Amino acid sequence: MLIALLAVAIGATIISGMVTVYYDAPQQMGREFRSYGANMLLVPSGDQQWLAQSDLQNVIGYLPADKLVGAAPFLYEKIKINEQPILTAGTDFDEVQKVSPYWQITGKWPVTGSKEILLGAELAERMKIVPGQSLILTTGAEQTETKAVVAGIVRTGGKEEQVAFMDLSLLQKLLQKNEQISLAQVSIVANQTELQTLADKISEKNPMLAPRLLQQVAHSEQTVLKKLQALVFLVTIVVLLLTLICVATTMMAVVTERRKEIGLKKALGADNKAIVLDFLGEGCVLGALGGFLGIALGFFFAQSVSINVFGRAIGFSPMIAVFSLCLSIVVTGIASLIPVRIAINVEPAIVLRGE
Amino acid sequence: MSLLELKDVCMTYGKVKALQDINLVVEKGEWLALMGPSGSGKTTLMNIIGCMDKATSGSIILDDRDLSNVSKNELTLLRRDKIGLVFQQFHLIPYLTAVENVMIAQYYHSMPDEAEALAALDRVGLKDRASHLPSQLSGGEQQRVCIARALINYPMLILADEPTGNLDEANEEIVMKIFQELHTEGHTILTVTHDLEVGKQAEKCIIIDHGRIAESKYNR
Numbered sequence: 001m002l003i004a005l006l007a008v009a010i011g012a013t014i015i016s017g018m019v020t021v022y023y024d025a026p027q028q029m030g031r032e033f034r035s036y037g038a039n040m041l042l043v044p045s046g047d048q049q050w051l052a053q054s055d056l057q058n059v060i061g062y063l064p065a066d067k068l069v070g071a072a073p074f075l076y077e078k079i080k081i082n083e084q085p086i087l088t089a090g091t092d093f094d095e096v097q098k099v100s101p102y103w104q105i106t107g108k109w110p111v112t113g114s115k116e117i118l119l120g121a122e123l124a125e126r127m128k129i130v131p132g133q134s135l136i137l138t139t140g141a142e143q144t145e146t147k148a149v150v151a152g153i154v155r156t157g158g159k160e161e162q163v164a165f166m167d168l169s170l171l172q173k174l175l176q177k178n179e180q181i182s183l184a185q186v187s188i189v190a191n192q193t194e195l196q197t198l199a200d201k202i203s204e205k206n207p208m209l210a211p212r213l214l215q216q217v218a219h220s221e222q223t224v225l226k227k228l229q230a231l232v233f234l235v236t237i238v239v240l241l242l243t244l245i246c247v248a249t250t251m252m253a254v255v256t257e258r259r260k261e262i263g264l265k266k267a268l269g270a271d272n273k274a275i276v277l278d279f280l281g282e283g284c285v286l287g288a289l290g291g292f293l294g295i296a297l298g299f300f301f302a303q304s305v306s307i308n309v310f311g312r313a314i315g316f317s318p319m320i321a322v323f324s325l326c327l328s329i330v331v332t333g334i335a336s337l338i339p340v341r342i343a344i345n346v347e348p349a350i351v352l353r354g355e
Numbered sequence: 356m357s358l359l360e361l362k363d364v365c366m367t368y369g370k371v372k373a374l375q376d377i378n379l380v381v382e383k384g385e386w387l388a389l390m391g392p393s394g395s396g397k398t399t400l401m402n403i404i405g406c407m408d409k410a411t412s413g414s415i416i417l418d419d420r421d422l423s424n425v426s427k428n429e430l431t432l433l434r435r436d437k438i439g440l441v442f443q444q445f446h447l448i449p450y451l452t453a454v455e456n457v458m459i460a461q462y463y464h465s466m467p468d469e470a471e472a473l474a475a476l477d478r479v480g481l482k483d484r485a486s487h488l489p490s491q492l493s494g495g496e497q498q499r500v501c502i503a504r505a506l507i508n509y510p511m512l513i514l515a516d517e518p519t520g521n522l523d524e525a526n527e528e529i530v531m532k533i534f535q536e537l538h539t540e541g542h543t544i545l546t547v548t549h550d551l552e553v554g555k556q557a558e559k560c561i562i563i564d565h566g567r568i569a570e571s572k573y574n575r
Contacts, residue, residue: 265459349407
């Protein structure tokens with residue numbers, strides 16, 4: 001019986017853990033995917049050239065705060081750096097670090113509000129500039145010169161390596177384009193459908209903005225998640241079957257062991273219904289005990305998976321606990337059906353014969 | 356009026372004839388001893404009378420009910436309501452106490468009643484051993500618990516299979532005294548025994564040999 005209890009407990013542990021991972025993985029993986037960059041772009045709608053920074057603030061206001069990873073504004077303009085025309089982007093470095101945590105910096109990130117510059121790696125190589133060096137920025141019709149220092153060199157493996165980045169407010173001031181941005185990169189934890197819903201909401205509330213989903217990123221996320229969930233589902237089914245077989249085998253051994261007791265009960269007047277209720281009752285108690293044990297162990301299992309794989313803790317879900325408990329009872333009940341059938345076929349006369 | 360009547364009862368297992376043309380009448384309040392050598396068919400006859408097996412042919416009337424055409428489930432109900440079984444090997448459930456072993460018969464019959472179960476144990480002189488497990492009781496005490504269990508549902512017929520077969524002389528005496536008292540109180544008893552001394556205490560002895568009733572005699 002202890003073996004059956006252990007089998008149910010282990011089964012319930014895996015099921016409870018797997019179901020927790022099944023439901024939690026999309027959220028955990030969603031956050032994980034966000035480290036690969038933005039999944040939505042906000043660009044000016046129609047023929048407009050610019051976006052108002054206040055529009056972006058407005059959008060951030062109604063996006064779900066717990067799902068929003070970051071929203072980085074960008075203002076692109078060519079300016080002269082050391083007398084060479086260079087594509088320069090003004091941005092909020094704090095937000096860029098949230099939206100694009102994969103950027104690799106040599107040196108350090110520029111301090112927000114300072115006259116520090118982050119140079120793309122290709123650009124820095126072409127200009128032969130290293131972190132710490134000073135640069136002269138020339139802007140406007142009056143060719144105003146501003147001195148800036150290179151804080152770091154950025155490697156992204158993309159076009160960002162050909163761009164110079166500086167503080168958004170500094171570039172806006174130099175270009176006299178206060179409150180103007182070219183686009184914003186948004187990173188949000190959501191699946192493809194949720195993203196589309198958010199994009200529609202943004203279009204409706206801010207007609208000046210045209211949200212664009214980065215389809216490839218969203219689609220890849222969805223594919224990986226679906227495959228992961230299918231794998232978890234398959235493992236859960238296999239574990240369920242193994243538990244079923246183990247409990248059925250153990251219960252059959254229990255029935256064989258207690259054949260004499262069953263015969264005696266029948267000799268004393270127990271009808272088939274009473275024997276069925278006895279064994280199904282035992283099976284259900286076994287399922288419930290194993291289920292409770294499994295829920296506790298399963299939570300620790302899922303917690304351990306979540307912390308080790310995703311680096312985040314998960315919360316206890318009463319719904320999953322109830323589901324695992326019911327499943328344990330049902331599986332044990334089903335596993336008891338064959339042993340119960342054997343039990344009701346025991347002849348009471350075996351007791352008198354002393355077999 | 357008779358409590359049990361067997362007419363031309365036969366029982367065959369394949370080609371083996373275990374019982375042949377058994378005719379037997381047991382009156383209410385009678386004490387009968389079924390005797391005979393091993394393999395003579397005593398246990399087979401007891402299984403049929405105890406509603407645990409069905410005869411191949413013949414009729415068995417128990418308390419005006421013909422057992423030859425009832426289902427297995429009906430046999431179980433008849434056994435539960437009308438028969439009290441006493442076994443040679445006691446067959447107590449090892450993880451239940453003496454009183455619980457008595458109450459289990461109540462559980463399958465109607466409803467467990469601890470006071471009544473204790474009274475039944477008191478009847479066989481074991482009230483003070485009620486909370487003991489079978490392993491803590493002597494063979495004689497276990498057999499008395501078995502008798503208390505057989506009596507608890509007020510059966511019409513007590514069937515005892517070698518009730519003293521596993522007991523020493525002193526305990527045999529105690530158990531047989533209980534049977535004497537039950538007989539005096541008017542219980543109908545059928546014992547299966549090898550022991551001549553035990554057989555002699557019954558009112559009537561039926562000797563079975565090769566599946567047939569070889570002899571039927573009154574002891575007094």
